[in-house]
Amino acid sequence: MKVLIVFDHPRRDSFCGAVLDQLISGLSSAGHHVELADLRAEGFDPRLTPGDEPDWKDAHQVYSDAVLAEQARMSRSDALAFVFPVWWWSFPATTKGWIDRVWNHGWAYGARKLPHRKALLLGTAGASAEHYARRGADEAMRVQIARGMMEYCGIPETQLHLLFGALGQGSVRQQHLATARSLGESFFVE
Numbered sequence: 001m002k003v004l005i006v007f008d009h010p011r012r013d014s015f016c017g018a019v020l021d022q023l024i025s026g027l028s029s030a031g032h033h034v035e036l037a038d039l040r041a042e043g044f045d046p047r048l049t050p051g052d053e054p055d056w057k058d059a060h061q062v063y064s065d066a067v068l069a070e071q072a073r074m075s076r077s078d079a080l081a082f083v084f085p086v087w088w089w090s091f092p093a094t095t096k097g098w099i100d101r102v103w104n105h106g107w108a109y110g111a112r113k114l115p116h117r118k119a120l121l122l123g124t125a126g127a128s129a130e131h132y133a134r135r136g137a138d139e140a141m142r143v144q145i146a147r148g149m150m151e152y153c154g155i156p157e158t159q160l161h162l163l164f165g166a167l168g169q170g171s172v173r174q175q176h177l178a179t180a181r182s183l184g185e186s187f188f189v190e
Contacts, residue, residue, distance in 0.1 A: 001117075001188045002033045004077035008084045008095040010040055015166055015173060016124045019180045020083045023122065026184020027081075035077060037070075039094045044070075046097020054105035061106055070102040079118040079188055080155070083180075086123040086162065089137045090144065103153055113154025120159055120187050121145060122180055124166035131164075138162060159187065 005023065009016040020036075027034050039046075045066070055061045063071075074080075084091050091099075108114050123141070125132065132138040142160055150158040161183065163176040 001079055001190065002035070002077045003027055003079045003081055003188055004035050004037060004074060005081045005083060006037045006039065006095060006098065008039045008082075008092045008098075012038070012041065014085075016083060016085050018173075018177060019122055019124060019163065022177045022180035023081060023083060023120075023184040026181040026186075027188065028184075030185045030189065032184075032188055035073065037073060037098075039098055044094060044098055046094045046101065048097065048100050052101050052104065056105060059106035059111035061104075063101075063104055063107075067101050067104065070098070071107060074102065074114070074116075078116060079120075080116050081120040081122070083122045084124070085166075086125040086141070089141055099149060103149075108153045116155050117190075118157045118188060119146075119150045119155045120183060121150075121161065122183070123160065123162050124176070125162045125164050126167040127164065129162075129164040132162065159183075 005020065007020050011017065024034055024036075049064065052063050052067050082091070082095065084095055090096065103109070103114070106112060129138070141162070146158045146160045161179065163179065165172045166176060
């Protein structure tokens with residue numbers, strides 16, 4: 001399977017970057033083809049300009065060259081993966097802006113939906129699972145991201161894995177890295 005990984009972190013050498021490396025390793029060992037969209041390193045501009053704003057009366061609107069290039073990159077893949085730090089119970093602004101600009105009306109929702117069969121979301125979360133559950137943040141993220149974005153745009157199988165306690169050291173981080181590798185090996189198997 002061809003998997004486009006969207007990575008968003010200011011530092012490639014972060015723990016989030018290590019999660020990305022393990023996911024890529026797992027995908028490669030399972031025989032999948034990987035393409036990486038490192039949004040920060042590539043300098044993707046997440047701001048929605050008037051030219052890329054959806055025209056609800058025109059389902060065949062032509063968007064900017066930057067958006068068309070990202071849509072072409074997405075079209076080369078069968079599935080999507082996202083690796084990101086959880087900030088304010090969601091994606092970082094660059095990922096959210098990428099979705100706002102690229103997953104546009106008439107292309108990802110509306111007249112057409114995304115053709116991707118699966119989406120895997122790996123979010124490194126600093127707080128504990130109990131902290132998230134106590135506030136309902138884990139479920140809020142599932143509703144907002146998995147259902148409100150992925151499912152809404154036609155992706156039938158989505159999993160959100162929050163890697164809790166990612167600011168800690170030692171065994172917790174090692175478990176998260178093993179999880180990322182294991183999901184790379186198993187989630188995209190058809």
